[in-house]
Amino acid sequence: MEHHLGDTICQYRQLRKMTQEEFASRLGVTPQAVSKWERGSGMPDVSLLKGICKVLDISANELLGISETVVENKNIYANMEIKNNMTAEPLVLEFGADVIPCIMEGLKTNYVNEKRLELVRSTGILIPMLQLRDNIALQNTHCRILSYDKVLLEWEQPITDDSAYTKIIDRVAICCKQNYATILNKQMVKAMIDNLNDRFFDIAKDIVPEKISYLQIERTLQQKLQNGENIRDLIHILEEMEEAL
Numbered sequence: 001m002e003h004h005l006g007d008t009i010c011q012y013r014q015l016r017k018m019t020q021e022e023f024a025s026r027l028g029v030t031p032q033a034v035s036k037w038e039r040g041s042g043m044p045d046v047s048l049l050k051g052i053c054k055v056l057d058i059s060a061n062e063l064l065g066i067s068e069t070v071v072e073n074k075n076i077y078a079n080m081e082i083k084n085n086m087t088a089e090p091l092v093l094e095f096g097a098d099v100i101p102c103i104m105e106g107l108k109t110n111y112v113n114e115k116r117l118e119l120v121r122s123t124g125i126l127i128p129m130l131q132l133r134d135n136i137a138l139q140n141t142h143c144r145i146l147s148y149d150k151v152l153l154e155w156e157q158p159i160t161d162d163s164a165y166t167k168i169i170d171r172v173a174i175c176c177k178q179n180y181a182t183i184l185n186k187q188m189v190k191a192m193i194d195n196l197n198d199r200f201f202d203i204a205k206d207i208v209p210e211k212i213s214y215l216q217i218e219r220t221l222q223q224k225l226q227n228g229e230n231i232r233d234l235i236h237i238l239e240e241m242e243e244a245l
Contacts, residue, residue, distance in 0.1 A: 004065055010038040012056040012063075017133045022107040026055045088148040090183050092131045093172055098140040099157060099164075103132060106165030115173045124232030127176050128188055143168055145175045147183050181225040186214045189221065196234055204238055212241050 013023050013034075020038070024031040027048060036042035044052060053063055095103060116127045138144065144154035153175050157168060176183060193208050208217065220241060221231050231237065 005043060005063070006038045006040045008063055008065060009034070009044075009052065009056070012058055013038075016056060017131070018055075019104055019107050023055065025107075025110065027051050089131045090128045090147055090185060090188070091172070091176060092133065092146040093143065093168070094133055094135040094138060094146065095143045095157075095168075096138040096140040097134065097136060099143060099159060099168075100134050102157075102159045102164045102168075106169070107132075109165070111166055111169050115169055119173055119177060120232075122232075123177065123230055124234065125177055125180050126188065126192065127173060128183065130172065143171075145172060147179060152179055181222045184218055184222060184225070186218055189214045189218045192234060193217070196238075200235070203235065207238060207242055211245060212238065216241065 013020070018026075020031045020034045024034045027034075028051075029044075029048070033042070033044070037044055049060060049063065053060055056063070112127075112130060119125050119127060135144075138154075139156070141156050141159060142154060143157045145152045153171065155171070157164060193204050193214070196204055208214065217238070220237065224231050224237070
């Protein structure tokens, strides 16, 4: 059982283009713990299973190897690759071969979360989960940012200094801010509303989505962003929308 679970975690982690360090940081555990799981010399605590499924974007049945239906292809890599390509991602960072070591080292830091916190504090903009993938079609030192398969920015990234990774993530944050009106989606809006309810005693519980849909909120926030407005004061934005009903 332990060995199977570790194999599954390893396979899906690699398919998500995550290092053990990045996967561990998202779960709040050590890379050493992840290494033990994948080697079959230990098992994650049951309290971590929900988080593992969320980070790997799989069901508990998939994680535990419980088959719900008979499928013609049991190749995990093939099936996961198909699923990964079914839906365009809100935010993707692609990079050429020479940039890979820089990204791998950078993922050992917490810089993405630091930029995420900085941006949400100043503007209310939440950088979505950043998908990372190498692209051999790119020139070796090039990076590019995509949103829903549309290229937002491509540039050549010098990797001769230690600040290359932070410069890349800084570009991602700026690009996200400039294009947030198109990056924003209903799932991200729901996360914002859920956070609002958690922090302010279900303040929007009787309003969203009963009176105001997530799509309506998304369109309102998009309009404000296009007008150069700050969307951090979500409470008053919802109050304005409710008054307009």
